[in-house]
Amino acid sequence: MNRFLTLLAGALCSAAMAAGPGQYVDPFIGTSNFGATHPGAQYPHGLASVSPFNVAFGQPELNxxxxxxxxNSRVYIHENQFLTGFSHLNLSGVGCPEAGVMLLMPTRGELNLNPEEYGSTYSGERASPGYYSARLDKYDIQAEVTSTLRTGLSRFTFPAGQSHILLNLxxxxxxxxxxxxxxxxxxxxxxxxxxGTFCxxxxxxxxxxxxxxxxRAAxxxxxxxxxxxxxxxxxxxxGFNDKIKxxxxxxxxxxxxxxxxxxxxxTQKDEQIQVQLGISFTSIENARANLNAEQRGFDFASVRQSAVDAWDMLLGRAEIEGTRQQKTMFYTALYHSLLHPNIIQDVNGDYPLMGQxxxxNTKENRYSVYSLWDTHRNVHPLLSLLYPDIQTQMVRSAVAMAKESGWLPKWELYGMETQVMVGDPGTAMIADSYLRGIRDFDVDAAYEAMLRAASQTENNLLRPEIEEYLNLGYVPVDDEGPYDGSVATSLEYYVADYNIAQLAKALGKEEDYQTFSRRANNYRKLYDPATGMLRPKNRNGQWLSPFDPELGRNFEPAPGYIEGNAWNYRFYVPHDTPGLIQLSGGDEAFVEQLDATFDTGNFDMTNEPDITYPFLYNFVEGQAWRTTQRVHQLIDQYFGTGPDGLPGNDDTGTLSAWLAFSMMGLYPVTPGNTDYALFTPLLDSVTLHLNTQYYPGSRLVINKADTGSTEQHSDISFNERKLMRPFLDHKALVKGGEITFK
Amino acid sequence: MNRFLTLLAGALCSAAMAAGPGQYVDPFIGTSNFGATHPGAQYPHGLASVSPFNVAFGQPELNxxxxxxxxNSRVYIHENQFLTGFSHLNLSGVGCPEAGVMLLMPTRGELNLNPEEYGSTYSGERASPGYYSARLDKYDIQAEVTSTLRTGLSRFTFPAGQSHILLNLxxxxxxxxxxxxxxxxxxxxxxxxxxGTFCxxxxxxxxxxxxxxxxRAAxxxxxxxxxxxxxxxxxxxxGFNDKIKxxxxxxxxxxxxxxxxxxxxxTQKDEQIQVQLGISFTSIENARANLNAEQRGFDFASVRQSAVDAWDMLLGRAEIEGTRQQKTMFYTALYHSLLHPNIIQDVNGDYPLMGQxxxxNTKENRYSVYSLWDTHRNVHPLLSLLYPDIQTQMVRSAVAMAKESGWLPKWELYGMETQVMVGDPGTAMIADSYLRGIRDFDVDAAYEAMLRAASQTENNLLRPEIEEYLNLGYVPVDDEGPYDGSVATSLEYYVADYNIAQLAKALGKEEDYQTFSRRANNYRKLYDPATGMLRPKNRNGQWLSPFDPELGRNFEPAPGYIEGNAWNYRFYVPHDTPGLIQLSGGDEAFVEQLDATFDTGNFDMTNEPDITYPFLYNFVEGQAWRTTQRVHQLIDQYFGTGPDGLPGNDDTGTLSAWLAFSMMGLYPVTPGNTDYALFTPLLDSVTLHLNTQYYPGSRLVINKADTGSTEQHSDISFNERKLMRPFLDHKALVKGGEITFK
Incomplete structure (x- = not known):
């Protein structure tokens, strides 16, 4: 086959494969603008992925x-042009450098082992779920990659001559x-x-x-x-002083x-050589077993088709109507929400124990890579809604981690608790799941682990500031390091305590419910009426002074706040927005303050503490239209279909989950509270195919009247019954039916 | 036990153990003056050894x-004082840096992982076969080490407090x-x-x-x-940029x-913690099996006693009379001759295949570390005489290597042919052994391997210059690199060919005998009557000009010669000394030239090509007394009992074997010729206990009349029959009896 035919066949093949919703996914979205996604081939929740790696050398002209x-936390950056291989273990949307290892690189001619020299520019990039290809300009080699859950498969088409495949460790x-x-x-x-050495x-x-x-044998x-x-x-x-030997x-x-x-x-002209690479976190033997189980022979088309089918099956749970651009944005968002947590167990069930x-060994899926400070907010609620079977496994994995290590995960990476970020988000993730109907896990063990984090005053892995938090009702700003964030930490603890309270209530533990509700309500101790901010407070009860609510806007250290400033945190009491509204001076003042946040540039679309703020208008009677307005405006401003289609780090799917929910017209504002805020969807219609093993309804339809103007959808009905509040409880919603915006 | 008692007990214990000839061994001999021996604990022909390592950091004051x-090829240098651990794989008397790895170091106080900082001076060193100890000054730790064939055992006596044992890889x-x-x-x-990366x-x-x-558990x-x-x-x-993490x-x-x-x-005061370290060249599993098999529990005294017994058994094959200093020199020389080649197979018989x-797997000993350019000259003849059972196994291992790799060993290191030095000394080692009566090996395979090296003109691993050697009768100096040594190479080939001829004769291969005898005689083509030297010759038959026979004396490159100059090589035709005497102008001229070599400082006691020169006087009638004189003078000048008791690199026992033979009054001058040159022993008497499974005699006694002057022993008898020549054939000698010098 000559090159033209090869390319033609590839194109036809690609077209033939993309019949389902996967055809709309553009893996390049988020590969610029610090989105930190990778465009490589990855199976849904796959352990392995094969991504082009273009972040080494070549600067400044090429990279x-x-x-x-x-x-830098990215293996691939769209602006870069100098590729030094295809990495087989990659994180998507993570803020710290990690993984991006086991790099395969095809080259030609005289053997050169120096990546600074053997790297190449590339052209003709294509990417779709489970597939990436490009031509390496320097070598005239066509590179294509695909993957299974635990293995990658690369196919390199070489010209005639001396060819090489390098594996750089x-x-x-x-x-x-x-x-x-x-x-x-x-x-x-x-x-x-x-x-390792994460962050x-x-x-x-x-x-x-x-x-x-x-x-082929070398x-x-x-x-x-x-x-x-x-x-x-x-x-x-x-002979090889400071040189490659x-x-x-x-x-x-x-x-x-x-x-x-x-x-x-x-190699002969157009000869294809394929390389399978199986990985494991337990042993070489298991890596080989994974490879043997997931790939028979070297069947690129079949491996790729399996990945396409797997993606179509998951993405197809949401059927949508909208423009092609909207479909690309929505399905890519869903795609990005389905990469992490990823499985980590081998085909035989072996997995690395947590924290030891x-x-x-397990007979079910064992998940890993929990960026819970991010994902407990919306990724897990999204999974609970659309993929409760998967979310069940994720909760079970998290509880198993607590059994193994004594602690629920916070920022768990490949069996290691990295303790990155603050708070106790695993508690919220699990309580929220339980309340949404995900209950097939060891609830007692989970609850016990939650209580441990909420009460153990020494060597508390998750809540190191617990003792003062218990004594004072908040974490004091005294002695705080530049990245401790006493207010941020306190607010996360309140959310976690609220979640414990809600779970306790559901489990009939009335005393715990009362105790933790009281603790969650302590946020009021940090509310400063003078500034309207949740303000850092000293151990002695005095406010931190001087105090600049804008400090931290440019990522400089801001006492009290982590990854943000006082404005970003000022409404971060998701479990008691009505209470906060009261504190703030009532509905009108609250709306003013919300508006001010957006209008003064103190809303950050790229980070998590404030991403529910656009939905908070729903809490004020008659102001829900502002939610719709804000959400649509934010999507328009920050999201799109190009490589810069995410406003910042995807945070293992959190920005993407925000987009997916927001385009559908519903959003889970509060972990541990099963109400969705409702607002006019951007999509013309949405049909969610519910998992009837978990939920009574088989499908949920979201429709809007075609008005041409978003603000007019003030009339929301569920199953033809008009809703009195712009909220709908998960428990009602999953009975199925239709939400209509008129 | 307080420290005084500990030391006292140690001293008593040490004294109790040293009842046999091992008591005379001083492992510090050769640890200065570039002898390159190590003073560590090593079992006879042991794979593992535990040596103090004092050659890193600390310069210039301490090291x-x-x-x-x-x-530098030494793990321990007596002049140095800064110890950074105890290494568990060590070479003795080797000229190139290698091994000296797996370093155990006991320390105390705050943990410090930087060897430049955690190293310590030491005092109170003691060493004896299978034992080394010293006090680490910085830490007040007593360190003692012993070893088995494949394992080391270290015992560290700590003061009370925080103690550490570091394993530095x-x-x-x-x-x-x-x-x-x-x-x-x-x-x-x-x-x-x-x-690796040898030389x-x-x-x-x-x-x-x-x-x-x-x-003890850490x-x-x-x-x-x-x-x-x-x-x-x-x-x-x-956090750890260019630092230890x-x-x-x-x-x-x-x-x-x-x-x-x-x-x-x-640790408590005077608490002892022991560390066993087992090694293997095939796998971790086998290293563990070796450890389990060779050490039960942690019984330092018993492990040490086993080593002492093993040494006494081997050293005891030679009983000698002489001064204490002479006993120290002799038994230490014998000790140094019994370190390499060392076994390499695991307890289960696994070993690394040669060159692949x-x-x-083997049921017998597999030996490794063959520095044959050195050791074929005298170490293997010494083993053939005193330890024919061991030499048999060494020959069998060498032949097995040829079966595995196609080639006999030259400088074999841990299953790898390093190709260091020139010639084909494996051929000489094996033929010589056969002629001495070591015949329980696959002679056909050995002979075939010899012929391959002697005839294969392409990709000849052992004799790369074979084609021109065959065509011209010598290796031409044209195109020679600085370390090729065309004359040296030719001379080694002549010796190898002579050995093939002698073996062929013994095997009844008359045609081969003739062919290889002719080839061995080609040394005459390099004899230059004008200078009396074996001189580099060009391909066209012209001598290399200009030509300075002294060039190379200071290790500068000398065309034609490797590790030496023309003088060092001028008599290196061991297989035809009589022919060389003729070429040189007869007996008188030859003696004059020999004398001149010594008198002009052109004899090098520290390197191999000329180490037989003092014995060559025996070839001239009436001049054998000069051999005695020279040998005794050389021993007196170059050898002794201090750390500088060897004149230079021991070359895996070659200088030591020279000393052992020389002190006994006999020397195997020519590989492939079983005559020993005889001369007055330095020792008063020697009794060698022969192995009756190999040799008819049960013991050989060497005695000299007490004259007070060495020159007068011109009357040599064997079993009371006066010898007409100052030579005795191995075949006669091993019938047992008594050599007397009167």
């Missing part, structure tokens, strides 16, 4: 954003170093890569294991290691900070 | 000889980097270390595996890694260039 030149996004590899045969490499913390390091298998192979800078006379004698034909285990392996092939050395 | 400041003598480790439990660490060659790298086990533990120098903004964020409590596999692990203990990936 304006180099991974080490700034705090040194280069990566992670700041951790080190790996080992062993060339098992002319067709297989196995090994491990240390990852530049030194703790939380572990290995990820892999087995790479080639569709004609030549070898390993390499970047040698250190030697000293003195030794430096004169060693090749180990031709090497077959023993090789370890080092920066190692790799090459496989060389004398060793391996557990 | 005048730092490993990277010069070409980064530091080492080898120039290769990289390792992996895993803390298996509070009492065990496993892993591997890449070694600064980039090839020949492999892992050595280990399991370290502690006598109270705290962790791993560490020296992190790289990060770049740009990344460098601002990572600790991983407290880490239990997963960790890999990197420079890693280690610490175990911490809250993979593992073989």
């Amino acid at each position: 304006p954003f180099e991974k080490d030149d700034a705090w 040194g280069l990566g996004l992670t700041n951790e170093t080190g790996g080992s590899l062993e060339i098992v045969s002319e067709r297989e490499i196995q090994g491990m890569r240390n990852i 530049y913390h030194s703790e939380n390091v572990r290995p990820v294991y892999f087995v790479a298998r080639f569709s 004609d030549d192979f070898g390993a390499w290691k970047k040698m250190p800078r030697y000293r003195n006379v030794e430096a004169d004698w060693v 090749p180990y031709a034909g090497y077959r023993h285990p090789l370890s080092g900070d920066d190692i790799g392996a090459w496989f060389s092939f004398d 050395h060793g391996t557990g | 005048p000889f730092e490993k990277d400041d010069a070409w 980064g530091l080492g003598l080898t120039n290769e980097t990289g390792g992996s480790l895993e803390i298996v439990s509070e009492r065990e660490i496993q892993g591997m270390r890449n070694i 600064y060659h980039s090839e020949n790298v492999r892992p050595v595996y280990f399991v370290a086990r502690f006598s 109270d705290d533990f962790g791993a560490w890694k020296k992190m790289p120098r990060y770049r740009n903004v990344e460098a601002d964020w990572v 600790p991983y407290a409590g880490y239990r997963h596999p960790l890999s990197g260039d420079d890693i280690g692990a610490w175990f911490s203990f809250d 990936h993979g593992t073989g």
